[in-house]
Amino acid sequence: MRQFLAFIFLLFTSMAFYAQDDENPVSWSHELNKISDTEFDLIIKGDIFKGWHVYSQHTAEGGSLPSEFTYEKAGIDYELVGETKESPTETAFSDIFEVDETFFKKQAIFTQRVKLLNPDVRQIDVNLFYQVCKEVCLAVDKDFNFVLDGGEAVTVEKHVDERSLAMGEALKLDLKNKDILKGGNDQDEGQSSLWVVFGLGFLGGLIALLTPCVFPMIPLTVSFFTKQSQNKSKGIVNAVLYGFFIVLIYFLLSLPFHIFDSVDSQILNTIATNIWLNLAFFIIFVFFAFSFFGYYELTLPSSWANKMDAASNKVGGGIGIFFMAVTLAIVSFSCTGPILGGLLGSTTLAEGEVANNLTAGMTGFGVALALPFALFAMFPAWLNSLPKSGGWMTTVKVVLGFLELALAFKFLSNADLVGNWGIFKREIFLGVWILLFVLLTLYLFGVIRFKHDGPKQKLSLGRKMTGFLSIAVTVYLILGVTKISNLKLLSGFPPPDFYSVFQQESDCPMGIDCYKDFETGLAHAKSVNKPILLDFTGWACVNCRKMEENVWSDPEVYPLLKDEYVLISLYIDDRKELPLEEQFDFKYDSGRVKTIQTIGQKWGTFQTVNFNSASQPYYVLISSDLELLNSAIQSAPSDEYRDWLLKGLENYKKIGSE
Known part of the structure; x- marks a missing residue:
């Protein structure tokens, strides 16, 4: 969730090309494949730098610019046989332009068959106009010269008349103080963004620690290691190893998104573009939310946990501790699963490399979950300072449930945008969020209750503070609906400004x-x-x-x-x-x-x-x-x-x- 994670803009250096021939985010090559004496395949290949997109000839109107070919002297020296073919493309929905955009990642290959009309033709010249985008967009003209007889391309200097020379000179500015032109914001903050995702995954892990599935496990597990070991140092080593394996497990969960590139490009990116997948995620997150509200319990098959627990008892040593960590991951799923689902959804909607973001977030989550087991094993006296389990953990789950619902409506909004239904406009989206935070506020102050809440008690200071924070969020959203505030903290997360009930057109x-x-x-x-x-x-x-x-x-x-x-x-x-x-x-x-x-x-x-x-x-x-x-x-x-x-x-x- 690019906006929810508060990603800062990535800053890039300017890239000049055309006459300067400087580095371009696409490296082009071309080759000729002879079919017969009169037919040839013109093949143009572009290797695209990581993270950049080149757009298809057939991408939807109203979005990024399509690739366009100009075949010089087509119909005179040769004819085009069929359309220009493309290598496989991908499709993603653009929140900005509200269309499905079709583009190439990593490599673009175009193939055009031609049939000679003039047997004396020795060279075919082709121009490609394309747009390549990452955080900035570049519009590029590229020329290709195909030589039919195996010789070298011939560059014929084009005559430029006096009128064109004069108009060209008029296009050049006599800029003063040009030496200060450089030095703008050319900082690449890609690594910084990964640390942001890691930090937010870490925050999610800390929240998971406060849930009733995980919190009671801390003193029990630490006590097990310190008592079962022959000495204190051995117990600390085992607890640290246990924490390491927890981090490793959550790290390993992200690896399939690196190993199977198709999972990244064909599934995760598709979530933001496919109506039915967005609706499915909406339903899933609503399902997660009501599990946090206490209407049912989400659990993995109990046989899994039993098998892992049995394996940890049989094997012993480091491998046994690993199976203990797997057991924790399984039995805590009812609380960690929805949080991890939110992390997956956030990463899916984020800009940039989905797999890298997911790995950073999952690793951060695992570190936060593992940290207390190592720390309390080193300093067991700290266990006495831990708060007792109680109703406050139920409150944490309900708050998470409302946040899951808020996330769910982002996916519903995506489906509305993709489908061009015009139903879930910006003001309606914000209205739903306002309602959710009003209900959350009423819950925190004890006005409404859920079935798994214990006896009504005096509100704690933490619950009151969270309630006032919920009020602040509600007021902030109301100010956004009334245009008093521009909702910078949620920038881009609600539907865009122009997707509004009160939409206005402007040329500037x-x-x-x-x-x-x-x-x-x-x-x-x-x-x-x-x-x-x-x-x-x-x-x-x-x-x-x-x-x-x-x-x-x-x-x-x-x-x-x-x-x-x-x-x-x-x-x-x-x-x-x-x-x-x-x-x-x-x-x-x-x-x-x-x-x-x-x-x-x-x-x-x-x-x-x-x-x-x-x-x-x-x-x-x-x-x-x-x-x-x-x-x-x-x-x-x-x-x-x-x-x-x-x-x-x-x-x-x-x-x-x-």
């Missing part, structure tokens, strides 16, 4: 006045004497929407964007054709020529040649005199983005005073 992000042409925006900035926020974005850029919804909406950021800057948003993936009089051939310094036919090609080239970057989102602060005011930046937290804007304003005022 956050309703801010913006310009989608650089020259027009530049002229306006000069007339009002304001600095410019140059926003390189894309219609199909997921991370651009995240920045707009989560960072630009911040009360300390929004006024700066609205009142202090002129916003120029340039859409790199806009495939609308330019008017004929605005189309031209752009010649790079390397001699390569690129035909500029669409709006996106124009602004993509503009970004590359002026800022040495091709990723989105990409933000630049400049004055109307083309003086850079700060380093470029990509994704960033609200406070960092605010400080970046303020620094740009400060530098702009310094320029004006000189």
Whole structure:
């Protein structure tokens, strides 16, 4: 659950390519397969860097951009036999665009059969336009030259007329202070995110310790090791070994998701895209919740625990202790199972490598579960400070039950989004959550009770504090529904803002006045004497929407964007054709020529040649005199983005005073 786990944005360095030929997240190769004297298979292979996606030719409209092929002189020198075939793809639902997107992971292979019409043809030129995304999206043009006679590809220098040369020069900016362009947020925090998942798995393990299935086992197990061992040190060693095996067991449970890659890509990712799987998970988590409410008990077959217990008695030594740890995992399943299910659901909905996240979370869970057995074996006197088992553990289970219900409705929301039912809108989702936390508050203060609750007693301090926390969450959700708060702590977890009962359309992000042409925006900035926020974005850029919804909406950021800057948003993936009089051939310094036919090609080239970057989102602060005011930046937290804007304003005022 990306949002529930409060994942921070991953930050990436800008990646420039096109004329610069720098590192691209896809490594391409091509080969020719001769079928007959007149028929050939053109094969294009792309090895995709870990975590990146290249989108299929057939991905749904309204989402990320599809791959598009242009076959030069097709129908003149040769004809296409059938459609361009693709290697196997995967499909996942995009919460941002509300469509099923089809994409390649690891490798993309395209095959197109051609039949020669002109026997003198010696070379076939193919252009591929594609989008590759991770946390940023890159729109890329790639040329391939297929030589039919076994020779080398011939590069024919394209003539560029004076008009195109002039328009190309006009696209280049005479930027001042360009040395400060670098130094933006180029920190990769992938490892940091794994530690976040580990920490939250650890928190889940600590919660599991407080349940009636696990808590009473601590003094019993520690006493067993200390009494059964010949000396104290031996007992400590056995208890530590017991804890190690607990961690190992939960770690091993995550390994199938690494070993069988198909489980990761075909099942876990599909959970976020398949209506029936989402509905199934909704039912499962409701089932988990009512088990915590005490209506029934979830247990694994008792024969499993009996066999493990018998094995631990027969084998003895380290292997026997391992079977004791397995026994604990089995008999505590009624309490740990729903928590582990929540961890699985959270990991499934998270961005990034699902298997790695799951391993980090499961390991953290196991460490928390094992830690007290080792610590209390080392310091047995601490056992006297443990609270006695009692009704407080029932309270813990009920609270977990309400949290399981809240998680269940996330899966129901996914099903609604995938199915385009338009039923479970943002306000309805938040309304259900408000109801759940109101009921939780009433339970914590003793107004409502469940069948397994003991005799009514005076409320403990811990229960009162949890009750007030539940009230705070309820109020926070109400403020979100009424638009008083933007629910940053739950960013992206409820349905997106635009999936609303009160949906409003706007041509510009956050309703801010913006310009989608650089020259027009530049002229306006000069007339009002304001600095410019140059926003390189894309219609199909997921991370651009995240920045707009989560960072630009911040009360300390929004006024700066609205009142202090002129916003120029340039859409790199806009495939609308330019008017004929605005189309031209752009010649790079390397001699390569690129035909500029669409709006996106124009602004993509503009970004590359002026800022040495091709990723989105990409933000630049400049004055109307083309003086850079700060380093470029990509994704960033609200406070960092605010400080970046303020620094740009400060530098702009310094320029004006000189």
